[in-house]
Amino acid sequence: MLVIDASINRAELIDTILIHRIKDGKDGINTYRIEKPEGFEKKLIKHKYSDGYLPLLKQAVDIILEAKK
Numbered sequence: 001m002l003v004i005d006a007s008i009n010r011a012e013l014i015d016t017i018l019i020h021r022i023k024d025g026k027d028g029i030n031t032y033r034i035e036k037p038e039g040f041e042k043k044l045i046k047h048k049y050s051d052g053y054l055p056l057l058k059q060a061v062d063i064i065l066e067a068k069k
Contacts, residue, residue: 001035002053019045019060034060040067 002019016036022044023031029048034040043063047056 002032002056004057017057017060017064019056021049032056032060034063037064040064 001021002017004017004019006014006016008014017034018036019032020035021030021032025031025046028050029046032045032047034043034045040060040063045056045059045063047059
């Protein structure tokens with residue numbers, strides 16, 4: 001699970017994003033879902049594990065921001 005904590009000066013926690021890998025893909029592309037914030041559990045994200053965490057985080061943040069429009 002990818003855990004991203006946002007804080008101010010490492011003292012005050014603002015929010016947390018939890019991204020959970022729910023399915024390994026035989027082709028290296030895995031399936032993830034956002035577990036926190038709540039309400040995004042049905043939005044599945046496809047991501048190649050070897051690409052690192054930043055592209056996965058970007059996809060999750062894009063989904064969260066789109067919902068806030």
